Amino acid sequence: MRTAEGAGADGVILSRTSVDLYNPKTIRSTMGSIYRMPFLYVDQIEEILPELKKRGIRTYAAHLKGEHSYDEEDYRSGTAFFIGNEGNGLTEELSAKADTWIRIPMHGQLESLNAAVAASILMYEVCRQRR
């Protein structure tokens, strides 16, 4: 929520498997963003996809098998990222429903980045392209 506000995102959509936004530690970590950023809880992300499609919002899943690096796509129009939770990552079912798979290049022997970090890198790339 905090980085989403900083990057100028329009909102955050969460599912049942997302963090509990009303946990006091989570609230505190948002540094007030929770009171300013629009957010929506849905049962499953899948149910919001027709609405995104209707609005011409392109969906991207960060995936190790993404063909292009995240910075090779054009995010200047409507953009939504699927971010898995820290424990389990994105489900294959949801990944399969994204319009595009992108890859965050990783050196070393890491298997993944922290979920909030991955989301931050992606949101700030959008922000950079829109400046």
Place this chain on the structure above:
Amino acid sequence: MRTAEGAGADGVILSRTSVDLYNPKTIRSTMGSIYRMPFLYVDQIEEILPELKKRGIRTYAAHLKGEHSYDEEDYRSGTAFFIGNEGNGLTEELSAKADTWIRIPMHGQLESLNAAVAASILMYEVCRQRR
């Protein structure tokens, strides 16, 4: 440490006011990076600056008063970022010793980003420029 490994950084330098890297929760959160990324504890960051200078490494402080946005600088040669700790940010003394002040643009009413998030955005911008 985790994002530094992913972004291909050469190492992390910490000071007495940095997080305790040997805290079990910290170790766990690095997802093994602590065993792979070179790191160095110094008493004060200031003492390492002559060595960075000798090696032609340019130092950048993320600062609200930075003239240029972080993505307007050229990081293709030696680059080091000063990252403040989450509680207090960078000291004015250390900021003043950076070669360049850069700004991470922020929308909304945020005063700052999370320290690890800010570091991640900067390190991945370096990574992007070097590809």
